[in-house]
Amino acid sequence: MYVGRFVIVGPSVAAYRVSSRSFPNRKMIERDGSLTVVPTAEAEETDNPYVSYNCVRTAGDQVVVGNGSHVDPITEKLELGYPARDALAESLLAMDYEKDDYDTPRIAGVVGEDAYIGTVRNDALLVEQVDEPTLVATYEKDSPEPFAFDAADAPSAASDALDLDFEHAVCAAGVERTDEDVRLAIENGE
């Protein structure tokens, strides 16, 4: 099954995976504590505005994951003290679904003392508190649903997400939050 990009919120572990039919030549890099999706050296030039972005950012002891540029305003609102529910709902609604050929939804998660997951589609805005591993994807599985995911730390969250049996895996990020710190990991595919 092809579900496109997906987010899993654990609730103290999270993962974000890029799966892509159209833009497979991408990888994640770490910059100043953020993870960014960028083209690989082999990638053809594109003017698609949705395929390179910060996919993981930290705001104090909270971490934001998502499939596009909405990760930035969500992070900035958390830094201003907005509750995670409101930061997600306001940013997703303001930026809305992607204006591409598929009306691709925006998906995101926040890991913190409380954890949330959300999506904005062309027919819905959904933001939910998470207390068990929960997945939302851009296609097919496009409403948050419980999902068996038992990764215990950031590296295994990234590698387990990359290995999940959904088509066209490209790269994945893992997040682990403890009371002491936040850890991030990257797993880039072949």
Ligand SMILES: NC(=O)c1ncn([C@@H]2O[C@H](COP(=O)(O)O)[C@@H](O)[C@H]2O)c1NC=O
């Ligand atoms: N975030 C991403 O990594 C990403 N990759 C592709 N898209 C969008 O989704 C469309 C479909 O891509 P694909 O056929 O790879 O699923 C692309 O034309 C692009 O508008 C993305 N936008 C949202 O998921």
